Amino acid sequence: PLLQYDDSRNLTVSAVDSGSLKGKIDAFTNHLKQSVEGNKTLNNAKFGTDANHRITYQFSHVATEDKPAANESCVVAVSESNKITTVCATSTDMSADDLATLLANNVKFH
Numbered sequence: 001p002l003l004q005y006d007d008s009r010n011l012t013v014s015a016v017d018s019g020s021l022k023g024k025i026d027a028f029t030n031h032l033k034q035s036v037e038g039n040k041t042l043n044n045a046k047f048g049t050d051a052n053h054r055i056t057y058q059f060s061h062v063a064t065e066d067k068p069a070a071n072e073s074c075v076v077a078v079s080e081s082n083k084i085t086t087v088c089a090t091s092t093d094m095s096a097d098d099l100a101t102l103l104a105n106n107v108k109f110h
Contacts, residue, residue: 010093011102018076018084025078029055032076044096050075050104058096068092073099077109085109 002015021028029047036045036059045059058073073096074088087107089099 009091011089011091011099013087013089015085015087018086021078021082021084028078028084032057046096052077052109054078054109056100056103058100060096061090071096071099073097073103075103075107079109 001017004013005011006013032055033045033047036042036047036057041062041064042059043062045057047055047057050056055076056074057076058071061067061070061072063069070090070092071094072088072090074086076084076086078084087103089103091099094102
């Protein structure tokens with residue numbers, strides 16, 4: 001995994017090789033969506049696809065005694081060889097929409 005932190009925006013960006021797709025992309029997407037929407041510590045989940053047919057999603061982490069509320073936005077790309085790569089941006093200062101825009105403008109998959 002790759003992990004970067006930008007202190008000026010309280011922004012963490014991570015990139016993870018998530019293995020190989022087993023089965024159909026639609027089943028993978030549905031499972032991912034159900035997992036996020038079923039997690040009771042997350043709010044405001046939104047899913048979609050971008051212009052390059054990648055899975056996009058975002059949500060908010062609920063504040064706890066130990067952690068402040070945070071927004072997260074992710075992009076999942078599945079290559080022609082079925083390799084899954086997930087890139088997420090998380091921040092307590094930036095909105096989920098701003099994080100999605102940041103990823104859309106700066107993350108390139110090959």
